[in-house]
Amino acid sequence: MKKIIYLDNAATTRTAPEVVEAMLPYFSENYGNPSSVYGLAGESKKAITESREIIAGALGAKSNEIYFTAGGSEADNWALKAAAEAYQSKGNHIITTKIEHHAILHTCEYLEKRGFEITYLNVDEYGSVKLEDLKKAIRPTTILISVMFANNEIGTIQPIKEIGEIAKKHGILFHTDAVQAFGQVPISVDEYHIDMLSSSGHKLNGPKGIGFLYIRSGLKLRSFIHGGAQERKRRAGTENVPGIVGYGKAVERALRTMEERTRKERELRDYLIERVLTEVPFVRLNGHRKNRLPNNVNFSFQFVEGESLLIMLDMEGICASSGSACTSGSLDPSHVLLAIGLPHEIAHGSLRLTLGEETTREDLDFVIDTIKGIVQKLRDMSPLYEDFMKREKQ
Amino acid sequence: MYSEKVMDHFQNPRNVGEIDNASGVGTVGNAKCGDIMRIYLDIDDNKIIRDVKFKTFGCGAAVATSSMATELVKGKSIYEALKITNKAVMEALDGLPPVKVHCSLLAEEAIHAALWDYAQKHGIEIEGLEKPKSDIHEGEEEESESY
Numbered sequence: 001m002k003k004i005i006y007l008d009n010a011a012t013t014r015t016a017p018e019v020v021e022a023m024l025p026y027f028s029e030n031y032g033n034p035s036s037v038y039g040l041a042g043e044s045k046k047a048i049t050e051s052r053e054i055i056a057g058a059l060g061a062k063s064n065e066i067y068f069t070a071g072g073s074e075a076d077n078w079a080l081k082a083a084a085e086a087y088q089s090k091g092n093h094i095i096t097t098k099i100e101h102h103a104i105l106h107t108c109e110y111l112e113k114r115g116f117e118i119t120y121l122n123v124d125e126y127g128s129v130k131l132e133d134l135k136k137a138i139r140p141t142t143i144l145i146s147v148m149f150a151n152n153e154i155g156t157i158q159p160i161k162e163i164g165e166i167a168k169k170h171g172i173l174f175h176t177d178a179v180q181a182f183g184q185v186p187i188s189v190d191e192y193h194i195d196m197l198s199s200s201g202h203k204l205n206g207p208k209g210i211g212f213l214y215i216r217s218g219l220k221l222r223s224f225i226h227g228g229a230q231e232r233k234r235r236a237g238t239e240n241v242p243g244i245v246g247y248g249k250a251v252e253r254a255l256r257t258m259e260e261r262t263r264k265e266r267e268l269r270d271y272l273i274e275r276v277l278t279e280v281p282f283v284r285l286n287g288h289r290k291n292r293l294p295n296n297v298n299f300s301f302q303f304v305e306g307e308s309l310l311i312m313l314d315m316e317g318i319c320a321s322s323g324s325a326c327t328s329g330s331l332d333p334s335h336v337l338l339a340i341g342l343p344h345e346i347a348h349g350s351l352r353l354t355l356g357e358e359t360t361r362e363d364l365d366f367v368i369d370t371i372k373g374i375v376q377k378l379r380d381m382s383p384l385y386e387d388f389m390k391r392e393k394q
Numbered sequence: 395m396y397s398e399k400v401m402d403h404f405q406n407p408r409n410v411g412e413i414d415n416a417s418g419v420g421t422v423g424n425a426k427c428g429d430i431m432r433i434y435l436d437i438d439d440n441k442i443i444r445d446v447k448f449k450t451f452g453c454g455a456a457v458a459t460s461s462m463a464t465e466l467v468k469g470k471s472i473y474e475a476l477k478i479t480n481k482a483v484m485e486a487l488d489g490l491p492p493v494k495v496h497c498s499l500l501a502e503e504a505i506h507a508a509l510w511d512y513a514q515k516h517g518i519e520i521e522g523l524e525k526p527k528s529d530i531h532e533g534e535e536e537e538s539e540s541y
Contacts, residue, residue, distance in 0.1 A: 305428055307453035311396075311404065324428055324453070333428065345425035345451075381410045381457070383421060383432040383449040 002317045005363045009203075009295055010152050010180060010354035011321060015246070016205040022249040023207065026242040034239050035228065044241045051248025058251050059197065059214060060188040067213045067231045068244055072179040072200030074224070075213035076103035078235075079175045079196045082221040083144045084111050087173065091141030097121045097129055098339040100148050103198075104177055105335070117141075126288040127156035127340050134166055144173045149181035149197075153323055153336040153352060154287030155296025157185065164193030173219070179203055179211075183254035184262060184293050189214060201243065205357070206250030210243030257357070262294040265355050268364060272297050272353065275368050280375055286337060286350060295355040298323075300342060303385035304349040304378045306333075312374040318367055323350040345384065396454060397488040403458035408465050411447040418515065420507025422526060423500050429456045431504040433464070437512055441472045448504070455494035462486050463501035472509055476523055478502065503527075 006014070032041035034048055049063070056063045069075045084094065096108055098120045108118045119137045121129055129147055145167045150157045160176060167174035175196040178187060182197075183204030189197060197214040201207050215221055215234075227236025269292075273285055282302035301309065306324025313320055323334025324347070332338070333347035342350075353367070379385040396404070417437035423430040429452035436445035446468050450460040463483050467475040480498035484490050490498060507526035513519060 303451065305452050305456075308404070308457060311401075311454045315405065343425075344428070348425070348428040381407065381449050382451040383430050384425065384451045386412065386432075386449055 005318045005359075005367060007353040007355060007359065007363075007367065008319045008321050009356040010155075010293075010352065012202045012208065013205045013356060014358070015202070015207050016250065016253060018253065019206055019246045019249045023242040023246040026245050030241075034241060035230065044239070047241060047245045047248075048239055051244045051251075054248045054252050055212060058182075058187075058255050060190050061214055062217060064232065065189075065214055065217055067215060067235050068239065068247075069211045069213055069224075069235060070209055070240070071211040072101075072177070072198050072203075073103035073211075075198035075200075075211050076101065076177055077107050078213050078221075078224040079198060079215075080104065080107045080111065080144070080146060082224060083173055083175065083196070083219075084116055086219075086221050087143035088116075091139070091143045093117045093119070093139050093141040094144045094146065095119045095121065095134065095137050095142060096146045097123060097148070099123055099127055099151055099153075099336045100146070101152055101177055101179065104146055104148070121147075123156075123339055125340055126291070127151055127154045127286075127336065128288065128291070129158050129163065131159060131162055131166065134163060138166075138170055138172065142170070142172050144175060146175040146177070149176045149178040149187070150185070150293050150296075151287070151336060152180045153334055153350075154298045154340065155180075155292035155354075156287045157181065157291050157293065160194070161192045167195075168193040180293060180296075183251065183258070184295065186258070189216070195219060201247040201250060204250050204254045207243050207246040210240055210247045212247075261357050265294040265357075265359070268355055268359055268361060269294060269297055271361065272355075272364050272368065275364075276371065279368065280372055283375075284346070286340065286342070293354075295359075297353045297355070299351050299353075300337070300346045301349045301351065301375050302346060303382045303388060304375055306348055306350050308378055309349070309351055309371075309374060312377070313367075313370065316370045318370060321352045321354075323352070324348045395491055396458070397490075399462075399486070399488045400455060400458040400490065403461040403487065404454045407448075407457055407461040409447050409461065409468070410449065412449065413445060413447050416447075416508075418508040418510070418512025420504050420509070420511055420526060422503040422507050423452070423456075425451065428452060429497060429500055431456065431460050431500050433460070433504040433508040435467075435508045435512060437472060443467050443470055443472065443475055452497065452500075453494070455490050455497040456500065458487055459483050459490070459498045459501040460504070463505055467505055472512070472520060475505060476509060476520060478505065 030043040034045040052063045173195045177198045179200045182199040195216045201210040223234045225236045286298040306322030323337045337347035413434035416434040418435040421432040432449045434447040446464045448460040480502040484498045
C-alpha cells in the first residue's frame with residue numbers, strides 16, 4: 001500500500017494507541033453502568049471521575065464544572081441555546097463572529113428565528129476579532145459573547161483573554177469554542193474569564209463521539225438532555241465510559257507532550273510555509289503568519305480550484321482539505337475565507353494542511369514537491385491562468 | 395465519490411490546451427461559483443469540427459466533463475455537436491454525484507458558446523442555437539446561476 005501522509009489533523013486525528021489501550025477494558029471487562037450499585041459498576045464510575053479530574057485540571061477548572069457530551073457540536077449547541085434561554089429575561093442579544101464553526105453559526109440562526117438578535121463581528125485580514133468592534137457591539141441587552149479560541153480553517157488564535165476581560169467587565173457571559181485549541185495551546189478558564197468552553201475528543205488523538213462543555217459553577221443553565229441523573233442531571237444518558245476514559249487519557253497525553261510537540265510542529269509549520277511561499281508563484285498564506293495554531297497552514301493558490309487539488313494530492317497519498325465550494329456541496333466557498341476578504345476565486349483555491357505529532361520534515365518535502373507539480377498542472381489547464389499570462393505578456 | 399471514468403478523464407484529461415486562431419471560442423461559468431470552462435473549436439469548410447481543445451478552472455467533475463465533451467464533439471458536424479446534451483456527457487462518464495450535475499450543464503453551455511462565437515464570426519445562423527447566457531467577461535459580477 002502507498003504511504004499515507006495525513007495532513008488533515010484539524011478534521012480529526014489518529015486515536016493514539018495508548019488511548020485505545022486505556023479504553024479497551026471498558027468495553028468488555030468493566031462494562032458496568034456507572035449508575036448501578038454493584039462493584040463492577042464502581043470501576044466505570046471511578047474511571048469517569050478520574051477522566052473528569054484530568055480534564056478539569058488541564059483547564060484550571062473544578063471537576064464538577066466539566067460536563068461530558070457526544071462532541072464539540074453538542075457542546076456548542078448546548079452552550080448557546082441554554083444560555084439564551086436562561087438569560088432571556090435580561091436580554092436577547094448575542095455577539096459572535098463571522099468565522100465561527102457552523103455548530104455556532106447555525107445555532108445562532110436557529111436562535112434568530114426565535115427572537116434573539118445576533119451580531120456577527122467582522123474579523124481583520126488575518127482573521128482576528130477587533131476588540132474595538134466587540135466593545136461597540138455590546139448593548140444593555142447583550143447576554144452572551146461567543147468567540148472561538150482558534151479558527152479551524154486558518155488557525156488564527158483570538159485575543160481570548162482580552163475578550164474575556166471585556167465580557168467580565170460588562171457582566172456578560174463568555175463562551176469559547178476551543179475544539180481546535182484545546183491540547184494545542186495552554187488554556188486557563190480563570191485567567192481568560194471563560195464561563196463556558198466547548199471541546200471535542202477526536203481533535204487531540206482521543207476517540208470520536210465524546211466532548212465536553214465546561215460550565216463555570218454558579219451558571220444556571222438548563223439541562224440539555226432530560227432523563228437520568230447523569231452529569232449532575234444536566235446531560236442525561238448512560239455515560240460513554242470508553243469514550244470518557246479515552247478522552248481523559250488523550251488530554252493527559254496532550255498536556256504531557258504539548259511543549260515538545262508544539263515546538264516541533266511550529267518548526268515544521270514555518271518550514272512548510274516558507275518553502276511554499278518561496279517556491280510556488282501566485283500563492284498566499286491565509287491567517288496570521290505567527291499568531292496561529294502550531295499545526296495549521298492554509299494557502300490559496302491563484303488560478304487553481306481546491307477540489308481538483310485535493311483529488312490529485314489524494315492520488316499521491318496526501319490527505320488535506322480545502323475551503324472550495326466544491327468540497328462543501330454549496331456554491332459558495334468557505335465563509336471564513338470570505339470573511340478575511342478573499343475574492344471568491346482565490347477562496348476556491350485554498351488548501352488547508354494541518355500537521356500532526358507524526359508529521360516529519362521528509363513528509364513535508366514530498367508534499368511540497370507534489371504540490372508544486374500539481375499546481376502547475378492545474379494552472380496549465382486553467383483559463384484564468386491563460387488570461388492572466390496573456391495580460392502579463394502585453 | 396466519482397466513477398472510474400470520471401477519475402480517468404480527470405487524471406488524464408483529453409484535449410487540454412488552446413487553438414490559435416480558433417474558428418470559435420466559448421467561455422462559460424464564473425469564478426464566483428468556482429467553475430470556468432473554455433472550449434476552442436477548429437471547424438472546417440464542411441462545418442466539421444476538426445479539432446477541439448479546452449481549459450477548465452474547476453473541480454474534478456468540471457475537468458472530466460470538459461474532457462468528455464471535447465471527445466464527443468470531435469469529428470462531428472456543428473449540427474451534431476449542437477445536439478450533444480449534458481445528459482449525454484454525464485452518461486458517457488457513467489454518471490456524476492447529484493451535487494455535480496451542474497458541471498455537466500457547463501460543458502454543454504461551453505460548446506454552445508463556442509458554436510455561437512463561430513456563427514457570429516462567419517455570419518451564419520445555426521438553427522436551434524441560442525445566444526449563450528452565461529458567457530463571462532472577467533471581473534464582472536455575474537448573477538448566480540440557476541442550476
